[in-house]
Amino acid sequence: MKQVQHFINGQYSKGNGQRTGDVFNPALGQKTKDVCFASVDDVHTAVCVAKDAFLKWSKTTPLKRARILFKFNELLRQHIDELAALLTEEHGKVLSDAKGEMIRGIEVVEYACGIPSLLRGQFAENVGTHVDSYSIPQALGVCAGITPFNFPAMVPMWMFVMAIACGNTFVLKPSERCPSVSLRLAELFKEAGLPDGVFNVVHGDKEAVDAILQHPDIKAVSFVGSTPIAKYIYTEAANHGKRVQALGGAKNHCVVMPDADLNVVADGLVGAAYGSSGQRCMAISVAVAVGDIVADQLVEKIKERVEKLKIAPGTEADSDMGPVITKQHLERIQSYIDTGINEDAALMIDGRDCQVPDHEDGFFIGASLFDNVTRDMKIYQDEIFGPVLCLMRAPDLKTAIQIIDENPYGNGTAIYTQHGATAHEFVSNIQVGMVGVNVPIPVPMSFFSFGGWKQSLFGDTHTHGSEGIRFYTKLKNVTARWPEQLTSGASLKMPTME
Numbered sequence: 112m113k114q115v116q117h118f119i120n121g122q123y124s125k126g127n128g129q130r131t132g133d134v135f136n137p138a139l140g141q142k143t144k145d146v147c148f149a150s151v152d153d154v155h156t157a158v159c160v161a162k163d164a165f166l167k168w169s170k171t172t173p174l175k176r177a178r179i180l181f182k183f184n185e186l187l188r189q190h191i192d193e194l195a196a197l198l199t200e201e202h203g204k205v206l207s208d209a210k211g212e213m214i215r216g217i218e219v220v221e222y223a224c225g226i227p228s229l230l231r232g233q234f235a236e237n238v239g240t241h242v243d244s245y246s247i248p249q250a251l252g253v254c255a256g257i258t259p260f261n262f263p264a265m266v267p268m269w270m271f272v273m274a275i276a277c278g279n280t281f282v283l284k285p286s287e288r289c290p291s292v293s294l295r296l297a298e299l300f301k302e303a304g305l306p307d308g309v310f311n312v313v314h315g316d317k318e319a320v321d322a323i324l325q326h327p328d329i330k331a332v333s334f335v336g337s338t339p340i341a342k343y344i345y346t347e348a349a350n351h352g353k354r355v356q357a358l359g360g361a362k363n364h365c366v367v368m369p370d371a372d373l374n375v376v377a378d379g380l381v382g383a384a385y386g387s388s389g390q391r392c393m394a395i396s397v398a399v400a401v402g403d404i405v406a407d408q409l410v411e412k413i414k415e416r417v418e419k420l421k422i423a424p425g426t427e428a429d430s431d432m433g434p435v436i437t438k439q440h441l442e443r444i445q446s447y448i449d450t451g452i453n454e455d456a457a458l459m460i461d462g463r464d465c466q467v468p469d470h471e472d473g474f475f476i477g478a479s480l481f482d483n484v485t486r487d488m489k490i491y492q493d494e495i496f497g498p499v500l501c502l503m504r505a506p507d508l509k510t511a512i513q514i515i516d517e518n519p520y521g522n523g524t525a526i527y528t529q530h531g532a533t534a535h536e537f538v539s540n541i542q543v544g545m546v547g548v549n550v551p552i553p554v555p556m557s558f559f560s561f562g563g564w565k566q567s568l569f570g571d572t573h574t575h576g577s578e579g580i581r582f583y584t585k586l587k588n589v590t591a592r593w594p595e596q597l598t599s600g601a602s603l604k605m606p607t608m609e
Contacts, residue, residue, distance in 0.1 A: 115146040115290045117153060117314060118297045120160040121307030126153035132287045132316065137203035137434035138424035140472030146290045149315040154282070154322035157311040161253040161280035162328050164308030169250045169278040173227040176276055182303035184220045187213070190299060194292060196426075198263055201289040203434040203474070204387045205425040215554070216268035219575050222557040223276035229580050230277065239607070241594040248584040250278030251330040251354070255323045257344065258293075259336045260286035260436050261390045261496075267293055269561065270333040271310055273579040279331075280309045284323060288436055290314050324348045331583065333574065334358065335392070337494070338520070338566050345569035356570040356582055358562060360494040361522035364397040365551060366511045366537065369405050371527035375549070377412035379527070380500065383551035385420065385478045388435050389444075389498035393523045393545070393552050397484070397491065397501045399511045406504045410459055410482055413500070417460050417478045423467055434474040435497060441474045444497035448479055451490040451499075457482040462498060486514065494520070508533060516542045522563030525551050544568065 115134065116123045128150035133142045149157075187194070195209035202209070223229075232246040256270035263285060271281040285293040293312050300310050313319055323329060324347045331354040334344040338359035345357040365383070367376050383395035400406035425433035435441050445463050452458055462477025476498060484491050484501040491501055505511040515524055525547035526537045534548045544563035547553030555561050555576065562573025572582040 112142075113144045115144050115294070115314065117147060117149060117157070118294050118312040119153075119157045120311065121301055123294075124153075126150060126156070126313075128153055128315070132314070134201060134288065134290065135437065136200055137436055137474045138426070138470055140438065140470075140474055143200075144291070146287050146314045148287070149284075149313040149319040149322070151318065151322045154313055154315075154319055154326065157282045157313050158253055158326050158328050160308040161282055161311055164306060165250070165252055165280045168275075168280055168306060168309050171278070173230050173276075173278075176278070177224050177226050179304045180220055180224045180226070180272070180276060183300050183305070184217060184224060186299045186303055187217050187220065190295075191217075194264060194295060197292045197295060198289070199425040199433070201291060202260065202263060203425055203436060204390075205430045205433050206428070208387050209425065212262055212265045215557075216265040218557040219268050219272050222575065223272050226276040230584070232586075238590075239592075242590060242592045244588070244590045247587045247589065248277075248580070249587055251583060251585055252279060253282065253329050254279045254331040254333070254583060255282045255284065255329050256333045257284045257320055257323065257336070258286060258334075260288040261387065261392070262335075263289035263292045264296065266335050267296065269335075269574045269579070273575055274331075274583045275305070275309060277580060277583040279583055281311065282323065282329070283310070283312045284315060284319050285312065287314055287316060320344075321347070324353070325351050327351070329353060331355070332357075333582075341569050354582065356562075356572050356574065357568070358392070358574070359567050359569065360520060361392045361394075361563065361567055362397060362491070362494055362518055362520045363393060363395050363523040363525075364399050364511075364515045364518070365395045365524070366399045366505075366508070366515075366526040367401060367405055367409060368508065368526065368528040368530070368533055369402050370529045370533075371405075372529070373405070373408055373412055376527045377409060377416055379551035380409075381413060381416045381420075381478075383525075384500040385417070385432060385498045388432050388476070390435060390496055391552075393554055395525065395551055396495065396499065397503060399503045399505050399514055401505050401508060401511055403504060406482070406502060410480070410502065413480055414460060417480070420478060422465055422475055422477055424470060424473070432478070432498065435476060436474070438474055440497070441476055444476055444495060444499065447490055447493070447495045447497070447499060451481050451484075451488065454488045454490065456484045456488060456490060456501070459502075486517070508536065512537065512540055519566045520563070521565035522567035523547070523553055525549075525553060544573070
């Protein structure tokens, strides 16, 4: 059976850890690989390698870094089908979705190729007599990323690409469920000309995570995952003096106004709720219909579309939904559907009895839809992270906004309307970090920044875009005086620029 190893200092290593994890093909329900789990010593080795590499990499000009990024971008596009297939094999998402993930990750590389301009500081001449002032953004040192299973390529590229472009070195701890694509990215980055030790990959569980959070030579930690773990990452890393951005969970709402085109809405909701089997932090898991007429019509239109979905292995070209990541996660989603029934929500579509021929052991579940969901229900309060859409009913926009604002999460939201004033009111008042208008999944482009509010983000900065640059650099301000003739004599007065 194939063994997935670490990638440290430009080469593969088993490390000295004695434990391994199981990697499954979710469509088959079968174990396909063993993944080595890093010990504390393995993490320390990777950090020391990255620390040594930082001395030279941080002095490499941004222009030379950009040339390596341009080559990396070229290699990613050449290998995009191979990388997408690797994603589908370990995650289960359909190939078209896996390719879309790769494209969104590549967009971050394209943005980072502009690093010579992105790292320009500010300069002010003659702020005082013969005095100039300027700022210099400089790299932090060794940075680390801890990433989830649902986007094994895109989310790591949000982190390591931006950090390395800024002159840092990086240690990545990807999800042990989908470890292989990160290694292929590391290989391609090396092929593009990245020096050994700048980008390292270690696999593992909580032991490896804690070793990262506690290591004194790691200056910054990025994380994407559930809110409870994000809180832990933020607290533990901050307690050890690190800069932290920890993106947590979500309960994303989509408001549907009476003037919306319900055919367009239904198309958008089915894609946003059930794409990637609902395993997206930006998935729409709650639709808030304004008015009972809208809600009733929406249920019927969603039913029509769900009946046509093909649930099959992600490798099949016409598959709409693949399996979920593990058997345990499948059982968790099924238990939430049971809970919703017990809470008296109306189950309009039941995805539990899903059989895929020749893949009876696969982790498949169909799309489910609950109607008449209320705020006190567990299926509304918890992030299910599966293909389960909850429909709530609100009498007006004000109530819909109140529902969303009172939810502890603030990752993403959307509204469907044809009325500009309604959209403006929603965008202006909603307390959520990423907002879509007639766009069900409002994921920003790479030159903007991704991140939510409230319990969906711990830390002060979002990922990629300008905030990504800010997170992975520290600002040095210089005040320089070059008078025509220096005068002697000490003064203890407060210095001014007069």
